[in-house]
Amino acid sequence: MKFIEVSEEAFYEIEYKSSGRGGKIRKVVLPFYKAVVDELPHGISSFVITSDLQGREQNGKSNRLLGELVAEELSLLSALGEIPSVSFVALAGDFYDHPELHKLGGTGDVTHVWNAFAKEFPFVFGVLGNHDIVQEQKLASNTIVLDSSSTNFRGLRIGGVSGIIGRSDRNQRKTQQEFLSALAKVTNFKNDLILLHQSPEDTSNNQVGDIEITNHLLSKDSGIVVCGHNHWSKAFIEIGKNQVLNVDHRLYLVTTANALKSC
Template structure:
């Protein structure tokens, strides 16, 4: 599975509120992009990938997490025929912001986001970011991965949650432990690999983790989807892998009609 083209100009966007520096609320826009895939399994026509959507909807009365509003927006775009029916939503983590938006980098419950996407799509498969907690039961069609590979409609999807860091902190692992989980996941040969923390891209001065880059450069052959750090050039090849950064962006992937 390979992305042939990622459209730079968004076809849609969603404005929202987010925590800002110094506790000052800010207005932000989430861009929606189209990407064209060479081929998909027969049971899948459209995938959506997104991560690092840390914010709240504009409606202060509802004040839902941004991900809940995004799920609703996807349903609307489907109803309007703007996008195909979404078969799988791929989440790459960090979906929380405080209700009062008082501080950047809040950690909290994102169950409502997963379950909102589970209403929109037959399957939600993802990994947790270092700011995500799940305090309630996920919908039956929502699967959180951490070192596992699952098959859905002929598509093999693997994932590693969290980031490299102090192991006594939330969703963090030491470098060697993280690398072992990544190694075991890639050994199962996923077509799509979901990470929260991705590699760096020193040639383009794009941030990430050098040890993840080092490992992926020599192992695996997946479409690697990740967030955590924003890339301004989101699509890149590394070894036999293709990298797609979805930090603060949503990508709708389908096969282009002839």
Template sequence: MRITSIQLELIREIPFLNAGRGPGGFYRDSLPVHRGFVDALPDGMSAIIATADLQGRETFESAGGKPLRLLGEVLPAILANEILPNLGLADGRIGVLLAGDFYTVPALDKRGGSGNVTSVWQAFADEFDWVVGVAGNHDLFGDAATRPRFNNPIHFLDYDTVTVDELPIAGLSGIPGNPRRPWRRTEDDFVEALEQLLCDSPAILVMHEGPDAPDFGFRGSPRMRESIESSEPTLIVRGHAHWKEPLATLSNGTQVLNVDARAILLTCQAS
């Protein structure tokens, strides 16, 4: 499965509240929703949704006086009920790729807070046919940064692979860093795990942190890129560091789809 293009025009921008630094510092922001096209999807599938770093909460208007939900809790219903029906897609299964970091503190007064994101994963599973993803460095499940026990159709990955709709999808949670902190491995261990996953030639590799793309000036890990460029080409879905453009191609033909603070709907080109 290769991405053939990403539409320049956004499908929609979804308003949300972004956290500020200190009480009352929050501000209104918007989440861009892109449409991308792939050369093929598995039989019976109509779309794959990819997103990460939904670090915000719904607007006061959306909440209607109730506690503000996480952006990732409200996004699935908007996609399922207001956006996807207008794309003219054939009936088929829809899968979701989550690349981590879905928490924002309730008071919206601190950036980079950590907390429970189980409800976000469940919200996507309630609307779509399967969910495959990894943890970001700010994600907890319950009150711990430990591997969650989800049931089908949710598949959590960390240094392992699952096959859904005949797509082998690998996943590597977290970021390189001090292993005493949540969802971190040393850089050596992270790169070694990445190389082991790439040995099996997955169709898609979902990561939170990921490779850089120096030809485009996009941030990420040079060591990860070097390992990836020494492997068979694949499609990498990553978050953590925002890129101005969502798609870059590495020297070995690997495509890197950056979904930090955006949602991308991948569908086949209409014939």
């Protein structure tokens, strides 16, 4: 599976509110993009990848986390025939924001977000970001949290590493050695899709990330690597033989050209 086209023009947007600096509430837009791959296994029409949906719905009394609203909107787009049916959702971490939107970078429970996607779509795979907490015993049965692990879904192999490099006594942090060991465990298999929360450093375009992750990817042919955590203005790059897509504050619908023609 390889990307042959990654759109830079959004086909849909959701307005939401988010914590800003200094306790200010921001009004933000989440763009939806389309990405075309050369092929998908039989039984997979499309899948969705996204991360860093740190906000809450702009309208409505329930004040739900943004991810819960996104799951509903995607389901509606599919029901209307505007996008192909979504076979699974891949989450790359950080889906929490405070109910009062009073502090940027809050950490909290995102179990409801995972379960919202699981309610609307056949399966949810993902990694946890450094601001995520989940109650694994309350996660829907059609969800898998990946951390130094891989799984197979209808012929597509998906691996992932949760968290970021940092002090291991803090939420979803690993020491550099722990993170790189986990990454090596995942990249030692031939995965079609690798989910990371922490991004590699994009040295070609001066985009922020971790250089040791970059160096590791340069030595591996791992296919498609998805990341978040740091926002890149240029979302789609290559590192060695890997295609890397940064989905921080973005959503991508990944499908084939033939599947798009049917919409």
